[in-house]
Amino acid sequence: METKKSILIVDDDPFLLKMLDEILSGQGFLVQTARDGQEGLEKSRANHPDLILLDLVMPKMDGATMLEKLRDDEWGKTAAVIVLSNINNSETIKALCAKNARGYLVKVNNSLSDIAKVVNKFFATP
Amino acid sequence: MANFFNFGLDKKKNNRDKYLARCRDFGGIIYGSPIPQFVIGADHRVIYWNDAVAKYSGIAEKDIIGTNNQWKAFYSYERPCLADILVDRKFALIPELYKGKYTKSKLVPEAYEATDYFPQMKKWLFFTAAVIRDKKGGIIGAVETLEDITDRKKAEETLKNQTEKLQKNKKVLIETVARLGEEKAKDDAILMSIGDGLVITDEEGKVEFINGVFEQMIGWQANEAIGRPLAEIMPCQDEKGNPLLPGERFIARVMKGEKTNTATFYYSRKDGSRFPGAVTVAGINFKGKKLGAVSVLRDVSHEIELDRAKSEFISLASHQLRDAPTAISWSAEALLMGTAGQLNDKQKEYIEEIYRRNKSAIGLINDLLNVSRLDLGTFVIEPAKISFADICKGELKQFEPLIKEKRLEIIQDFDPAAAEIQADPQLVQIILQNLISNALYYTPAGGTVKINLSPGNSQTVLFSVSDNGYGIPEAQKAKIFGRMFRADNAKKARSDGSGLGLYVIKQITDQVGWKIWFDSAENKGTTFYLSFPRSGMAARPGQTKLTRGIV
Numbered sequence: 001m002e003t004k005k006s007i008l009i010v011d012d013d014p015f016l017l018k019m020l021d022e023i024l025s026g027q028g029f030l031v032q033t034a035r036d037g038q039e040g041l042e043k044s045r046a047n048h049p050d051l052i053l054l055d056l057v058m059p060k061m062d063g064a065t066m067l068e069k070l071r072d073d074e075w076g077k078t079a080a081v082i083v084l085s086n087i088n089n090s091e092t093i094k095a096l097c098a099k100n101a102r103g104y105l106v107k108v109n110n111s112l113s114d115i116a117k118v119v120n121k122f123f124a125t126p
Numbered sequence: 127m128a129n130f131f132n133f134g135l136d137k138k139k140n141n142r143d144k145y146l147a148r149c150r151d152f153g154g155i156i157y158g159s160p161i162p163q164f165v166i167g168a169d170h171r172v173i174y175w176n177d178a179v180a181k182y183s184g185i186a187e188k189d190i191i192g193t194n195n196q197w198k199a200f201y202s203y204e205r206p207c208l209a210d211i212l213v214d215r216k217f218a219l220i221p222e223l224y225k226g227k228y229t230k231s232k233l234v235p236e237a238y239e240a241t242d243y244f245p246q247m248k249k250w251l252f253f254t255a256a257v258i259r260d261k262k263g264g265i266i267g268a269v270e271t272l273e274d275i276t277d278r279k280k281a282e283e284t285l286k287n288q289t290e291k292l293q294k295n296k297k298v299l300i301e302t303v304a305r306l307g308e309e310k311a312k313d314d315a316i317l318m319s320i321g322d323g324l325v326i327t328d329e330e331g332k333v334e335f336i337n338g339v340f341e342q343m344i345g346w347q348a349n350e351a352i353g354r355p356l357a358e359i360m361p362c363q364d365e366k367g368n369p370l371l372p373g374e375r376f377i378a379r380v381m382k383g384e385k386t387n388t389a390t391f392y393y394s395r396k397d398g399s400r401f402p403g404a405v406t407v408a409g410i411n412f413k414g415k416k417l418g419a420v421s422v423l424r425d426v427s428h429e430i431e432l433d434r435a436k437s438e439f440i441s442l443a444s445h446q447l448r449d450a451p452t453a454i455s456w457s458a459e460a461l462l463m464g465t466a467g468q469l470n471d472k473q474k475e476y477i478e479e480i481y482r483r484n485k486s487a488i489g490l491i492n493d494l495l496n497v498s499r500l501d502l503g504t505f506v507i508e509p510a511k512i513s514f515a516d517i518c519k520g521e522l523k524q525f526e527p528l529i530k531e532k533r534l535e536i537i538q539d540f541d542p543a544a545a546e547i548q549a550d551p552q553l554v555q556i557i558l559q560n561l562i563s564n565a566l567y568y569t570p571a572g573g574t575v576k577i578n579l580s581p582g583n584s585q586t587v588l589f590s591v592s593d594n595g596y597g598i599p600e601a602q603k604a605k606i607f608g609r610m611f612r613a614d615n616a617k618k619a620r621s622d623g624s625g626l627g628l629y630v631i632k633q634i635t636d637q638v639g640w641k642i643w644f645d646s647a648e649n650k651g652t653t654f655y656l657s658f659p660r661s662g663m664a665a666r667p668g669q670t671k672l673t674r675g676i677v
Contacts, residue, residue: 015457092441
């Protein structure tokens, strides 16, 4: 059996974080969570997750800043990030694309199973 | 002169002929004078009548001497001549007969001068009359001298006419100048007090006029700015901050013959600060020649700030408004999946209702946010390769439960010739979702919905969704694309619904340049048509993205 893929979920809403953790853990992923960009950045650098699900509006450090800082180090340059937020401002999305975010999901428009599907598809794509 | 006459007149008792002959001898001077002259006695009878007066009057000396017909020389009726009046000392008559035409001589006492026109002779005469007295002071006659001043009078008259004409012209000129001055003052006042900045430049782009608002806007006073090139005192940059070369500026382009132009640029003030300005430039043409350009400038800092604040608010609102429904949606979903244990039928029914209602709330939130963004007019258009068939399939899948429940027949026909379109997937999704969901919602159970995509003509593609449902009431057809409008029968068929769907897609189609229209008959059905160019949509930058409404 393959080693479990690791996912870091960064979101300031503990309930949403818990739901995402439950569904993705349930699908066999190794899930870690962080409550803000600062924590997310530290955990990313420490654990090098295979995928980061990143919320944008968060205290301490927002998602966009975290992504920018993430790209600073060698590993972080190519780290896979999917933005999962309820913001859909096109300027924000454009800025994130410029930072090589792999995808952008608007939470409210996606069910938990939709998100799980996207994550599975991401790992299935070579 | 008195002596000369006295010589002859002293002997008035003598023979009249002899007396006349003598007078003639002595009066040779009068006779030879080129100046018309005549003399009358105290009895008004003519004593002397020289050749010149004979010539002028056309009355020979022999016909008039000894008579008192001297008036015939001048008038068509009998009346006293000036000499007659003086002989009688009836000076009071003078003002009456020569009103405004006479003056009393300043040199000779009891002499009068007058000027008058004599129609009989067609001449202007200046005539002088003086009393002749004897040694004792008794009046013995009067002499009248005439001068033909017709030519002088004519010249005077001409001069007078010309002067009058000139005076009249001068008056008109002064009035015109005054009026023009007034008009100009009025124009200046209008230009000065216009609410927008206004600058007039000459053919070289140098400032000729700036109004008060412009002065305030750029910090230059009119007296400093006039005569200097506008490009020099007010540098201009595009929205990205790149300086515009002098030749690229609107004024230069308009001067080269381009039509009136409008856009927003960033302008520098005298103190170096910048402001966004919406500018309109038009050439000033006179008889086919470009004399300069007039530019109207409006500081749009406030508008840009307001737009930014609005779009920030919408962005924030979209985030805040969606967090709670996300939690509800995911929780209900988790419960339905059995994450928290198997649900009994009653529980399942309630949770499903929570899930469904929450979804429609999300749909309404998205619709409202879309409307706000549409009002802002700055939604982004990002075309990508899309398939109408795939999008429709996805939408129909969303509504599978409804289709099953209502036993609706769905007929799809997608022409492969129009398989792929270059268009913004989000926008197309919003359009198709609204058209399809409307057909599904407003068709009674057992009805049919047809979805069709076909090449319209060589340039266009035609998409249509038709149903055999409730239709749109005739009287409400005109309002169907209106904001928050719902037809009466639609309200009856379905209580929830924002009335925003068709409004949103009409705004989108208008902005992307697509066409939407419909055919409908109440209780027979409705067909919505969407026609668009094969080239799809053109990209456009913007502040926000629109989101599909019903999730």
